[in-house]
Amino acid sequence: MxxxxxxxxxxxxxxxxxxxxxxxxxxxxxxxxxxxxxxxxxxxxxxxxxxxxxxxxxxxxxxxxxxxxxxxxxxxxxxxxxxxxxxxxxxxxxxxxxxxxxxxxxxxxxxxxxxxxxxxxxxxxxxxxxxxxxxxxxxxxxxxxCPFALMPCSYTGCPVQVERRGLESHLSECEFRSRACPSGCGHTLLSVDQSQHNCVAELRTELELLRAEMLGKVEEVRCEMESRLDSQRRHMVQKESLLKSEVEDLKGQLSRVVCDVRALLGAERLRRQELAEAELEKRELLEMLRSLQPCRGQWNRDEPIRGLHQEDGPIRSQNLVEHPTRGLLREGPTHASTQSLPSASPTPALFPPTAPQPGEGSHKAGPRSITLDCIKRSREVTVI
Known part of the structure; x- marks a missing residue:
């Protein structure tokens, strides 16, 4: 303080x-x-x-x-x-x-x-x-x-320290200064080594060094490439096994799809066959309906006559049941036609449908085939 x-x-x-x-x-x-x-x-x-x-x-x-x-x-x-x-x-x-x-x-x-x-x-x-x-x-x-400060020489290997004011002159005369070879070999030489420098020997030495360096790099690249190829080979083997398993799975899926397609094609053929048969039956029914149009007109004309025969209907029906052919022949063509035309109720009783022939499909025993047989038998009765 x-x-x-x-x-x-x-x-x-x-x-x-x-x-x-x-x-x-x-x-x-x-x-x-x-x-x-x-x-x-x-x-x-x-x-x-x-x-x-x-x-x-x-x-x-x-x-x-x-x-x-x-x-x-x-x-x-x-x-x-x-x-x-x-x-x-x-x-x-x-x-x-x-x-x-x-x-x-x-x-x-x-x-x-x-x-x-x-x-x-x-x-x-x-x-x-x-x-x-x-x-x-x-x-x-x-x-x-300060020009009197001691400065170390900037050339590698020179241990001398000189004042700052004399540093430039020392650098120009230092034995460790380097310069390019005056013979043109491209080497940088120190002043102390210039008298012992041999351009050919130096170039050969440099060539050997470059060759050794190149061989080392080639060997390094070769080892690296072999390692990379081994890695890729292992990867390809794993990929190949994976692809094989996928191919086997696809083959199984393809076989199942082929079976499904074959089943669908068979079902399609059956459907087309049934459709063709239905179309054929449709055409036959249309032709039969067109052929029955004249009979319907005759039915309308014979309506009064049918009223006269209603009284002996039960007796005639009994005769027809006992002797169907005799009754039809006795009545003549006019009465036969009048007995065959009433809707479809007497026809199946008089002419029951026959059993299907061997070889015909079970689908022909349906309502449409029964109706078709009834119409055919009606036409036969009408013709008779």
């Missing part, structure tokens, strides 16, 4: 730095004047700064100038890397031993950050001859462009 109060009043009170190794931290105590890499994140070396540095801008762990500072609730400031390493094994402030957790850390106050950014610091490459002094805020920009 004393440092914060002195900042608020615009005063900077010099504070004597402790020399005890325990208070200076392990990095500072064991350094022994050695210069530290500024990118390690453990604070900036105090010896690099030009001018006075306030005690409040020093890390409480490493005792160097704050780098990426964080502040605790007790107002003590630390480098981010220092306090993170400290809190792994401790849970208190390294300065006043108050309880401390990493979640309670917060950024440094703005006025302290401004003072920290305005500090003048020498370039890290001052040992190589760089005499640049810049603000801490612009230090990283200068170090990224």
């Amino acid at each position: 004393s440092e914060v109060s002195s900042w608020l009043h615009g005063q900077r009170i010099p504070v004597a730095r402790e020399t005890s190794p325990q208070r200076r931290g392990p990095e500072r105590a064991n350094r022994g004047g050695a210069r530290r890499n500024p990118h390690m994140g453990m604070g900036y070396d105090l010896e690099r700064f030009v001018g006075y540095v306030n005690e409040g801008l020093l890390c409480c762990v490493c005792r160097d100038v704050l780098e990426r500072p964080l502040q605790a609730p007790c107002e003590h400031a630390y480098c981010a890397a220092c306090i993170s390493s400290w809190l792994i094994h401790h849970h208190s402030c390294p300065e006043d031993r108050l309880p401390l957790d990493i979640s309670t850390l917060r950024p440094l106050h703005r006025y302290m950050r401004n003072d920290l950014s305005r500090l003048q610091i020498r370039c890290v490459n001052s040992g190589q001859g760089c005499d640049a002094v810049c603000c801490l805020e612009t230090l990283h920009t200068h170090e990224d462009e």
